[in-house]
Amino acid sequence: MKILTAAQTHQLDQATVQAQGITSAELMERAAQALAEWFYGTFPNETSEILVLCGPGNNGGDGLALARLLHRAGYAVRVALLPAEKQSADWQHNRQRLPAAVPVAALAAGALPPLGPGAVVVDALFGTGLARPLAGLAAAVVAHLNAAPARVVAVDLPSGLLADAPQPAPGGPVVRAAHTVSFGPPKLAFLLPQNAEFVGEWHVEDIGLDQNFIDQADTPWHFTQLADADVALPRRGKFGYKNTFGHALLLAGSRGKMGAAVLGAGACLRGGVGLLTAHVPGGGYDIFQTTRPEAMCLTDAQADFISELPDLGPYQAVGIGPGLGQQAATRAVLELLLRTATVPLVIDADALNLLGAHRELLALLPENTVLTPHIGEFTRLTEKARDDYHRLDLLRAFTQKYRCVVVLKGAYTAVGAPDGQVYFNSTGNPGMGTGGSGDVLTGLVLALRADQRLGPLHAARLAVLAHGHAGDLAAAETGEAGLTAGDLVQHIGPALRNLTV
Numbered sequence: 001m002k003i004l005t006a007a008q009t010h011q012l013d014q015a016t017v018q019a020q021g022i023t024s025a026e027l028m029e030r031a032a033q034a035l036a037e038w039f040y041g042t043f044p045n046e047t048s049e050i051l052v053l054c055g056p057g058n059n060g061g062d063g064l065a066l067a068r069l070l071h072r073a074g075y076a077v078r079v080a081l082l083p084a085e086k087q088s089a090d091w092q093h094n095r096q097r098l099p100a101a102v103p104v105a106a107l108a109a110g111a112l113p114p115l116g117p118g119a120v121v122v123d124a125l126f127g128t129g130l131a132r133p134l135a136g137l138a139a140a141v142v143a144h145l146n147a148a149p150a151r152v153v154a155v156d157l158p159s160g161l162l163a164d165a166p167q168p169a170p171g172g173p174v175v176r177a178a179h180t181v182s183f184g185p186p187k188l189a190f191l192l193p194q195n196a197e198f199v200g201e202w203h204v205e206d207i208g209l210d211q212n213f214i215d216q217a218d219t220p221w222h223f224t225q226l227a228d229a230d231v232a233l234p235r236r237g238k239f240g241y242k243n244t245f246g247h248a249l250l251l252a253g254s255r256g257k258m259g260a261a262v263l264g265a266g267a268c269l270r271g272g273v274g275l276l277t278a279h280v281p282g283g284g285y286d287i288f289q290t291t292r293p294e295a296m297c298l299t300d301a302q303a304d305f306i307s308e309l310p311d312l313g314p315y316q317a318v319g320i321g322p323g324l325g326q327q328a329a330t331r332a333v334l335e336l337l338l339r340t341a342t343v344p345l346v347i348d349a350d351a352l353n354l355l356g357a358h359r360e361l362l363a364l365l366p367e368n369t370v371l372t373p374h375i376g377e378f379t380r381l382t383e384k385a386r387d388d389y390h391r392l393d394l395l396r397a398f399t400q401k402y403r404c405v406v407v408l409k410g411a412y413t414a415v416g417a418p419d420g421q422v423y424f425n426s427t428g429n430p431g432m433g434t435g436g437s438g439d440v441l442t443g444l445v446l447a448l449r450a451d452q453r454l455g456p457l458h459a460a461r462l463a464v465l466a467h468g469h470a471g472d473l474a475a476a477e478t479g480e481a482g483l484t485a486g487d488l489v490q491h492i493g494p495a496l497r498n499l500t501v
């Protein structure tokens with residue numbers, strides 16, 4: 001699914017009205033209907049009064065239409081209007097349609113509505129039309145709302161936040177919503193950690209916006225979902241054999257971190273690899289072979305870390321990083337791998353830290369290498385980002401410069417492609433913030449890179465989607481707190497089965 005800019009959502013609004021031969025007021029009515037349906041489901045027996053705060057544009061128009069629908073459905077509703085020189089046409093239309101029985105007041109400095117515990121407030125002050133930082137009365141209203149013990153539902157966007165860019169004034173007033181109910185594709189703002197405290201739980205409602213416009217829209221941002229056909233795993237042909245699914249080599253482990261090798265290998269095997277060979281420190285042999293008998297094992301001359309690169313001849317993909325350590329000899333192995341590999345590479349963890357510490361090695365990255373950094377590792381590879389938006393700029397610059405795929409791990413993991421496109425992932429849960437979760441992802445990416453049927457971006461996006469889905473399946477059994485990386489490995493099979501077409 002594409003993620004659009006604020007400017008594109010306005011164009012989408014107009015395109016929908018034109019393509020479907022409806023008025024913009026009818027489109028606003030659809031939005032309000034969707035909001036109202038969501039509201040009935042979320043606050044089914046609400047008896048306290050609902051306060052709807054309306055700004056002067058179409059976001060406020062949505063609020064006015066919602067107030068009418070909630071009133072008709074039997075809710076006690078009150079409206080407070082933000083004074084402005086002019087209001088939009090659809091705002092005026094919905095102001096006229098508001099039943100006289102709904103109390104309406106103008107917001108005024110020094111006389112803001114009291115908001116007691118349990119109050120429900122709808123924030124329909126500003127949406128995608130926010131043009132500058134909030135100031136004066138609007139800022140005072142937001143501060144008042146944020147200081148109250150109210151449950152806040154933001155319409156389309158929490159007021160004060162931009163859909164697609166950092167706040168107009170960093171640290172300026174923004175509504176802190178418990179829920180944000182939006183229309184059409186999700187907004188970029190919803191996917192970035194810096195906005196989580198404002199957005200709360202977000203929901204998107206389908207209001208029949210023009211799909212043709214969305215298909216044509218040029219945007220670098222995408223949102224990957226379970227049902228997306230372009231990331232599905234192709235069903236195995238009856239005559240598929242080990243070579244179709246590839247022979248992978250995993251370089252992983254050091255003394256005290258053999259678990260990373262074991263978890264990565266487990267994920268690679270569950271990810272459907274044809275054959276897996278792991279190269280591990282000599283001292284890790286018993287641990288590895290005992291826990292992963294399905295894999296073959298090569299041992300390094302060093303007992304505690306990796307100092308040798310095996311012959312790469314037999315392999316269709318090579319992964320390096322989990323639990324590796326950062327010995328000088330290991331750095332030399334990484335360099336030799338980058339210089340000599342002719343098959344797809346997957347680079348993670350300490351291999352990324354070694355790259356960060358020896359940036360001259362970045363120039364050696366073969367095209368279409370998949371790197372799987374978390375934010376700290378990505379910072380070591382690039383620079384400290386000013387904010388989450390700047391980090392996305394750094395991501396796109398990096399993938400385009402090195403023609404690689406970067407899996408930037410987080411709540412909405414961002415997969416950056418060599419052409420600068422970015423695909424945010426929709427699956428997963430906070431239980432996955434546990435040791436070894438990244439090692440599992442590396443093993444899964446490696447398996448899918450070895451699969452001769454998938455390209456690099458497809459493999460990376462599918463691995464991330466399946467990894468998060470495995471986490472969701474596992475958490476349904478263990479709960480988020482009880483989730484371990486081993487549980488992720490156990491659920492990769494069912495996750496991939498659900499993603500197979």
Ligand SMILES: NC(=O)C1=CN([C@@H]2O[C@H](COP(=O)(O)OP(=O)(O)OC[C@H]3O[C@@H](n4cnc5c(N)ncnc54)[C@H](OP(=O)(O)O)[C@@H]3O)[C@@H](O)[C@H]2O)[C@@H](O)CC1
Nearest residue numbers: 009013028031057058059126127128129130131132133156
């Ligand atoms: N697109 C869709 O698919 C659909 C969109 N819909 C809805 O429309 C919403 C977008 O509506 P919108 O364009 O009218 O903008 P909105 O956010 O109401 O604000 C504009 C007003 O605020 C003012 N203003 C701006 N900044 C300000 C500031 N800092 N401080 C004070 N004032 C400020 C600005 O005034 P001006 O800048 O002209 O002075 C103007 O009056 C969208 O979020 C969604 O809810 C649905 O109904 C249907 C489907």
Ligand SMILES: [K+]
Nearest residue numbers: 123126155157
């Ligand atoms: K809003």
